[in-house]
Amino acid sequence: MGTIGRIRPVRAFLMGLLALCAATVTPAFQAAAQGRDLRFIRDTEIENAMRVYLAPIFDAAGLDPASVKIHLIQDDAINAFVAGGMNIFIHTGLLIQADGPDEVIGVLAHEVGHITGGHLARFQENAANAQIKGLAAMILGGAAAIAAGEAGGVQAATMLGSQIGRRSLLSYTRQMERSADQAAMEFLHQAGFTPEGYRDILEKLANRAKLYSANANPYEQTHPVTEDRIAFVENQLANWPTDAPGIPKSFYDLHERVRAKLIGYLAEPERVLEQYPPSQTDLKSRYARAISHMRAYQREDALELANGLIEDFPKDPFFRELKGDIYLNTGQVREAIEPYEEAIEMLPWAALIRINLARALLEMNESQYEEQALDHLTKARRYEPDSSELWRLTAAVQTRLGNSGQAALAQAERAFRSGSRPEAKTYADRAMVELPEGSAGWLRAQDISLQLEKASE
Template structure:
């Protein structure tokens, strides 16, 4: 039984580097987690709405990296380094950064000049960033290794760097968004103070946010003055948000750092919910499953309607060969949070891996709901194809594979399965229309490649 699905995605430009240089480039991992993403989205939704953006269109992407950084790329995609999330001291600091990055999106700063977009590596980086993020789901909404990327740090820095005028404009918009949502901007001031302390460091030791978002004295003065004159400067954060933030930090730390570090930070004498949550994750990773299950069961006794506690219990059981026992925890998690694509993918995978034909219909239901909410999720389409195939629905299996291969850039396979699905399913209905879109898109991409142009 597979205990972890790992998708390796490497920047295209690494292939053109000398071997020694390519090997020296840093590697990072994309991760997916329902709780972390929903926490960030909860904090960001008021900001997105104030900016006139559709919150559902904003894509949250998480990169395992201990440094402070957040950036926007490829449209309405916000990327967060886990270092920024873990090191933020309260929701306000994270919200301030999100407001600033939203300012870049709303200000149209992602529309680069012709010279920048003419650079082949620019499109390669953007394409690979988004492809890696799309492939990060492992079928369980856990913080797990899901993608590795390595690339030219100088090219990345150049691509993501903003001008001083753009930075100032993003600051102005951020402060407007915060005032419009009746939130304090003190967190952004505090974040600037953290960055200011880094300016004395040599470039190689600075967090990447400093190098891509030039910090000037005028910017700091403007934001500090705006906060001083804001009627919402002393507005406290909701207690619920503070707990969500603490849980997010604890969960990320426990999944990313060695278990011994988690036990050192969240000591056994600390009986808070957040500390017990972190220790439950650390015990599961150690692995000490009896201890982990004891801790998560204790948390569930206190909060029986917490979908993320049920999800973690399901993950513990599933990844330790107890798939039959994992079904009910995952079902409860989905029942409590039915709109979570990640939770439905996790449940779908557990049902498939049970190898019980009677459960394939339920798996198809959950996976179909997942791809309807996140149509670019590579792993979900793959799992859906498996569920259809084992259920004898060959036409629908080929359709799901066509979607899967199109997302992974395997055009020949996408066209083959689109044609096969069309032959088996007939020429009518929404699926037939989608198959035509896949075939047309594959043909366009192939033609563009044949002409030597990038397709993203």
């Protein structure tokens, strides 16, 4: 169990809301805030698609795209949120259930509004103030109850104090949601888009909310009543410039492709075939079926579709990546190398593909591929320095090459970046013993060790 699990209830509530306050439009993230594990997924193509969507929004907001990290969460909810600074978390449910990229972009523009508004930093201060208000009410009410000799009054005062603090805090988060909506309108306007898609996604959420919270108290909700937000966007639309260029057609094609890919990976094979039957031979349908066949270990069916896509779209790196994945996931490691190399030729910055290529090279268990694998991992590190898989593979190849000090340093990096402090300290100290004192590797191991010592004080 992590640190959050040991925090007292009032504090745990505030910590949960710290993440929840930036959620886009739905209370679905509450499950995660209440302790449900989040399952993150990584995919070069989908993450890049989100950056394509966000590029005009970042430009309108004056944000450096490189400073914002994109995270994908496997969850059916229509949701996105910002947390931990410049991090945007996107649920797969949003990408699958949105009817078009305009809906996704509207949500993302709202999240960028949270970032530019500095809402997370301001929320921390208001969370502390709300906690103080609640505790004061609880103490004063409890003291009065004790003086009157009413044991039940103490419990009532405790509940009242918690409610006062919570409502104060939720009121503030509703203000932030309104502010983020206003910022989103400005970003969409500057990008030449319309907020029609954002209105549509809000309407979807409003309809769903009626099913689950017909009697909900609006003052107890993190977000403003959805109908109010829809009315705000409708008012903006009524006065929107009629000459707005709108979202490019290529974005709609990209949305259909991302959606098909996610369904292929996440849905049961029966649902994939129902939604993308063999009679449909367009790109998205073949893509979804190829991925679904791969997941079911139906290698020949998957390869037939992947090869057809490569033949029709020879300059598309992601179909070659898929072919490599099919071979790697079905145990044909040697055959996976060539399509991965072809994908990397087209996308030299695609670190996740490089990591898979390095894995395939190492699984060959032939010494002639070890230096090549290390080279790919070193290049991938520039883009994915926090990847546990990258550091695990680096440790493995350094061990094979007889570089025990570098292997220990790679294990220290893996453990350090994943939060395993005792393990990281053990490996960092071992690396310092085995690496030449004063070398770059030795200095990095010392840095990790000193940071861990300072953190434990």
